[in-house]
Amino acid sequence: MENESLPRHRRPTGLRTFLFGAPYYPEHWSDAERADDAARMAAAGVNCVRMAEFAWDRMEPVEGEYDFSFFDEQVECLGGVGIRTILCTPTATPPRWLSFRYPEVLRVDAGGRRMEHGSRQHCCTNSPAFREQSWKITSAMAEHFAYSRHVIGWQTDNELNCHFSLCYCEACQRAFREWCRRRYDDDIGALNEAWGTAFWAQSYGSFDHIVLPYDRPARANPGHVLDHRRFVSDSTCEFQREQVEILRRAKAEWLITHNGLMPHIDYAVFARDLDFLGVDLYPAFTEEVHSIPYAADRARSAAGNVLVPELQAGPGGQVGYIHRTPPPGQMRLWAYQAVAHGADGILHFRWRTCRFGAEEYWCGVLDHDNKPRRRYQEFSREGNELRRIGTEILGTSVDVAAAVLAEYDQEQAHAAMPLGMPSPSEQARTAHHYLWRRKLPVGIVEASDSFDGLKLIVLPSFTLMDEALAWRLTGFVRAGGTLLMTAWTGTRDRFNRITDLTPPGLLAGLAGVTVEEYGRLDEAENAIELADGTSAQAHKWYEVLAASSAELLGRWRHGHYAWALAVTLNRLGAGRAIYVGTYLSEANAAALLDLALAEAGVEPILPGLPADVEAARRTSADKTLLFLLNHGDDPQTISRLPAGRDLITGKKISGQLVLDPKDVAIIA
Amino acid sequence: MENESLPRHRRPTGLRTFLFGAPYYPEHWSDAERADDAARMAAAGVNCVRMAEFAWDRMEPVEGEYDFSFFDEQVECLGGVGIRTILCTPTATPPRWLSFRYPEVLRVDAGGRRMEHGSRQHCCTNSPAFREQSWKITSAMAEHFAYSRHVIGWQTDNELNCHFSLCYCEACQRAFREWCRRRYDDDIGALNEAWGTAFWAQSYGSFDHIVLPYDRPARANPGHVLDHRRFVSDSTCEFQREQVEILRRAKAEWLITHNGLMPHIDYAVFARDLDFLGVDLYPAFTEEVHSIPYAADRARSAAGNVLVPELQAGPGGQVGYIHRTPPPGQMRLWAYQAVAHGADGILHFRWRTCRFGAEEYWCGVLDHDNKPRRRYQEFSREGNELRRIGTEILGTSVDVAAAVLAEYDQEQAHAAMPLGMPSPSEQARTAHHYLWRRKLPVGIVEASDSFDGLKLIVLPSFTLMDEALAWRLTGFVRAGGTLLMTAWTGTRDRFNRITDLTPPGLLAGLAGVTVEEYGRLDEAENAIELADGTSAQAHKWYEVLAASSAELLGRWRHGHYAWALAVTLNRLGAGRAIYVGTYLSEANAAALLDLALAEAGVEPILPGLPADVEAARRTSADKTLLFLLNHGDDPQTISRLPAGRDLITGKKISGQLVLDPKDVAIIA
């Protein structure tokens, strides 16, 4: 398949139809209340619903007694008007008979509290008893629904790890021991060496003695913590993989996805078992315009284009909060923003707002009283547009020339010893935000992905470093790329031990500097003087650099290290490596990243765009789609446009366009 | 009995003597230290003490071996100088032998921590073993003291639920299952329907599978939570009822009370088993002048006039804090303020400050060194005044024309899903505060109480609504009353499920509006333009109203809903219903409640009063008492007085009066 040759973040989903619809919960409604749902959905352009992820009790009301008739009926009824179903394994909400009969399945937190029935996600995905139940219900559903022509695919579970990822139950304790045994080839000495258990006399005489990391009474060992976080991700992947294998065996053509992104999952590994990844988007949590681009790009870094199984439709509220109500046009704009950033399908959460339960104020397309109001009108407009233009979008993927690297282990290593400093992902977000504001073709790229097509790589304080990655980064620079790395880069090996090399360790040759001193900075004393006489605010940290081959880009202005090197540039082959001896922040991103942009030759998607207008580009071998989104409250005039046609309006565009507030154009 | 025909909040206690005194702890003192207590009390006007609520270990030092001789002696000694005793069941502080022998009685919190001996209230009132011990000690005390002519009544336990109301012990788990079985007539399907367990697959196959609501790992179901809070109140009532039944059987003429108000008790139900309710008043916690009116009025809403078993005498301090020391005159002013709001008896906490234990800085009338200082002088003045005038006060109750409605279930329903919004009781306090500042005859009235005599009812976001209450409110309006309701009114049924009707649901006809959109507001965008051109600040929330029959009182000024209806008035019969599409706050109470006052015809108790002077009126069939209290630091001239006599000074009053700082007049 041709996609295999693309970088992972550039792969389309392979969907033949642009999916549009909503998660649907027929089990929450009476026959009367559901009566005209199918018709109203079809009228709104819906071609797909997601069902059954919270309905285990309906399908297996008593252990071993399955009854799929209710969902059979729903699938048929919707199928009758052309709406396909994505079913879910229902393992996020196990029925009460399960936790009652097998109480050992209940998760336990770090404080020893056992979770309980009464909300969701209370069962441990490492519990053998729960694994067996997961196997049984998945097998029964797969076997049963394999015969339905309307079921096109599956979502595994639901938002794995969203409430609870660090379980301390007995099953997890045992599973972690076995994970360690496998990782260290049954050699306990190797584990002791890797974790540095010589510190505080923590050495283990046997894998059977290993404990989960408790931070109790004092802080745990960083090597221990990192391996535990790897174990949590690996075992979550394994839980899903068991379900995926059952589903694939039952019907090979089913599409399989999952809805992230949640803590303690390495999605680059996790997504290997899926056809494509799903990403749930609730931008009203932060109300930032940058929310969807960043989340969608993070998801794409794992597996390319995505499905959005849940995109916010109205305000969402729970015990402590309620979001602001999205104003008119906002919901549709969110949808197109997701598409611009790689979505090949959009389901708005949820069809109708529930009248009971913990999400009764998680507002759907329809209100509690089942009356269609402006959210339904907007949904309908969007659905009918996408029905028309969706296939023109499929097959393209998002252009990336400026990449911020990401890696699960880097984030976990940081979390094990943060020192109050920004994490790799916090800096990644800062860098992504600035490059996005500059209207550049920016993306998040996994360190293990191909760097083909990239001109700029930002390496946000990757402390873990190995020869292979150092080699690939060096190759990228030699070949003409620009690399910018920030404080603490390359200080550790892959076991999360600090290296015996002077930082940036394996990248010292590439950077052309070593770090000779470092320390915390307070806000008053944080200026770096750049070569052009301007200054950049340092963020929380200073590093005093000694150049082996690098040249000066910035110097420290204060403290006993005043005049020492703070930012340097090293030319190597056709490219250059910039070392920044502090952290990225919203305050310094422009000054510091501009140093790299001055070198990297990354072109904006469209020059001269107004601040409120976002641009993104999706391309394929034979097609270029230019997305323009007006996030502001005023009409915006956009010039210097390529000639083309607006997919949505069908109008011809030549040179200029006026975009209404909250409106979008897709120029093909 | 004639009182039965009065609204519940208007019923006098039925006491024949105005009670004055203090809680007294002879068990904390040596014979020498107690020597002249009785004489000094008598000199101060004391006619009543409360004793023994924390002395179980003294009366039953070994299980089953009772020794009441110490308290016999105290009761006799005090009785000898005319001081009567209210005894207490001592179940708030079980002796150590009890928790040692029956450790299953210890409460368990939501985090699984078992309470321990060493403070108080550590035993679970649902524990069968503890219930048995409660039965035994209550029976033994009742039988023994039935023969004492000086014991006039009882307080059950002490401040039930003050430290701990949500217990998760095994006994509570079992009791909750039985409570559910009874409530749903042994029909588990009815429970599943009521709670909406279709959400998140929470359905129960059996009452034996029901769990307490844990919020673990995610939020619990709101229907589940509301029923649990009802269970907690019901089972607390049941615990008390067992004691009350024993006491009534032992001696029918005993008066029985309890000292509230504490969490998770529906006092309207709880007080049915009592002769009258007690309310403990510690105004120095908030230092607000409004503290006593609000607390006393809340207590009166349950059962009419009250006893104050504990009224703060000096500063109170515990581990993290100490109150400010009340200045001269403050203690007496608090007492009269409580009387003005329905107290038929005042006990100042406590006679002498304890020299040990967790309340050693909870300062009483006498200091640690047993020397009488200004607190004793003030107590003495107050006691001797009340000895003189007390009987003239008894038999009257507090005038209420403007009522804020209250209901236990409304508050609990809100707490189950607050969305960061004000609760009914928070809005009730705000409304009560404003109406009180306006010197109106304001009160709190239970929704189940009679509305006779009321001209204005404020319904503070009662989300739970049923036909019966909707009918009674409609009747109130038709008959000429003014009703003001606020955001979210009528959105739920009695199971705490959201209704399928457009809000305000069952009250939509009465209000003459429906709510078509809603959302959170931030501070900058919160203006409602009123019909007279002035504006009111919205509070945290907007609702867009569509009028069926209501007329405009206010419009939204900002946002995409600008010019939509925000406040409306609907005329029905002789009255009118005002719907306010936001929450009440200190900032908007005046503007919004004035809309209702303009219609309701509620007269101030006395027009033209200075701001620092509070007015209240107690009346009976043949008597009117006008209370005037100067809370300020300057003398205040009060005019337009009715002719009469000041009960305290005995002076004749005609038209005008100068009230000293912290002084009070009661004009009969």
Place this chain on the structure above:
Amino acid sequence: MENESLPRHRRPTGLRTFLFGAPYYPEHWSDAERADDAARMAAAGVNCVRMAEFAWDRMEPVEGEYDFSFFDEQVECLGGVGIRTILCTPTATPPRWLSFRYPEVLRVDAGGRRMEHGSRQHCCTNSPAFREQSWKITSAMAEHFAYSRHVIGWQTDNELNCHFSLCYCEACQRAFREWCRRRYDDDIGALNEAWGTAFWAQSYGSFDHIVLPYDRPARANPGHVLDHRRFVSDSTCEFQREQVEILRRAKAEWLITHNGLMPHIDYAVFARDLDFLGVDLYPAFTEEVHSIPYAADRARSAAGNVLVPELQAGPGGQVGYIHRTPPPGQMRLWAYQAVAHGADGILHFRWRTCRFGAEEYWCGVLDHDNKPRRRYQEFSREGNELRRIGTEILGTSVDVAAAVLAEYDQEQAHAAMPLGMPSPSEQARTAHHYLWRRKLPVGIVEASDSFDGLKLIVLPSFTLMDEALAWRLTGFVRAGGTLLMTAWTGTRDRFNRITDLTPPGLLAGLAGVTVEEYGRLDEAENAIELADGTSAQAHKWYEVLAASSAELLGRWRHGHYAWALAVTLNRLGAGRAIYVGTYLSEANAAALLDLALAEAGVEPILPGLPADVEAARRTSADKTLLFLLNHGDDPQTISRLPAGRDLITGKKISGQLVLDPKDVAIIA
């Protein structure tokens, strides 16, 4: 021994060599990495290392199988270049086989959470199983190393109680019961009387029924809490004493120390088992110049001169924070500041920064990459200076004329019922800070120590008072001393019960006043008018004083108690007692303590010193050393010097001296 006649805080350590070096962890490094450690240490002037406190697993990898060969080798290798070793009992970090085989040794916190292997200090020093293991490893080490001429002494354990002092395990429960039984001579009535268990019916029928104080669900009894804190200190002392006895039996000439100061240890008792106390100094936690003087003086109060087993070398960082990097010169200045305040030895923590474990960013003399940089240069300068001048310092101790009293029980009594008010030690720090800023010979003195040589005693709200201490304080005043006491003094007996005397109780005669009223103050209303017309800010509290024999020093200016006495002075014999009816604060310390200084005749160490220059004086029978330390960033000229010689430079000094930034002079 002559020292016995000195006040405890004036006793030198008795060391013959000034110790200089570092804690050393050879077990963290490979042979190659350690290769030139001994030589580099020797070159830097090191004569002592501390080893093995975290290496139990290395010495006893399997239960009962000892292997000391590794440390034998290290001790020999270092000894070969003249570096002596202080070994440690390794009980702060028990090996995994121990907690695996004897899980009952694990500590349990107040919330019931059991500690776990994976950090340190997780085993309970009251556990019989752990005590036995402590006995075995200590015995084995003592026996083995008794034959090494290079091992000069021991540190017991490591920072006992630093992470965890209040254990609620079963062993602690039992041990506390036995402690109570012994304290109250098996008389449970005496315990009930002492704790005041008559309050809240808490009385115990048997010592077997006693519980640890849980604060659950409400606050615990203050008498119970104070006795528990005494128990925690006593049992920690007992744990150490068992180790000390083994070591003393093995080799009488060994020096034995421990590194404090940590919570819940009464070091005045604890240090009786030691030759001298150690105090770990990490001034970068607070970055206050006063940090070392206060900590070192607190340590000296227990046992005189100290060793500093750990003095910060670089920034220290852990999960939530990292210190600022000490600037050039700072590390050496800290060392001399410690010496000025009584250190007879300095070890800088640590030799080389670890590459793994929870302290991987606790930076040592050498960096992770093992390269010597400025910290090594500074260490080396300091080491070589001290090699030269160290013996001239030994035998002297720190001059104290103005003392702030300290007592473990006072602090614990306060913590049991703080009322939101400053603790004795908070006020002690405030008073010490001010007197130190005034360049006076200030110190902390234990209440049980001799008052010989003192002119001023500050008694910071000692609430617990007995006849003996009252008598000694009175004697101090009669003999010409000046005593200043603050709010709440003398309000309690030694059981932490409030006295029946009017405060200040047993000191009322000495103070010449009684406290007639008291209360919390808010910030706006806090002025005391002093006799000279100036004013002092009261701090959080007012007391209204009635003078029996005292004279006026200050009056209250506000409130209903305006014009009442606030500060008084009572002359008695040749001295005077000042009573301050509020708490000391940074804002009022100058005004209030100056009242005492005006009377006390305490001379500054050197008059006219610049603000940035600190002075301290160490003396012996035949020697006076004047320490001058420039904490500022500018050179400072110091005048009025006594004639002498600067020990460090060897230069003669007469009258004047210019001190460089961060530099020190020691004038002999």
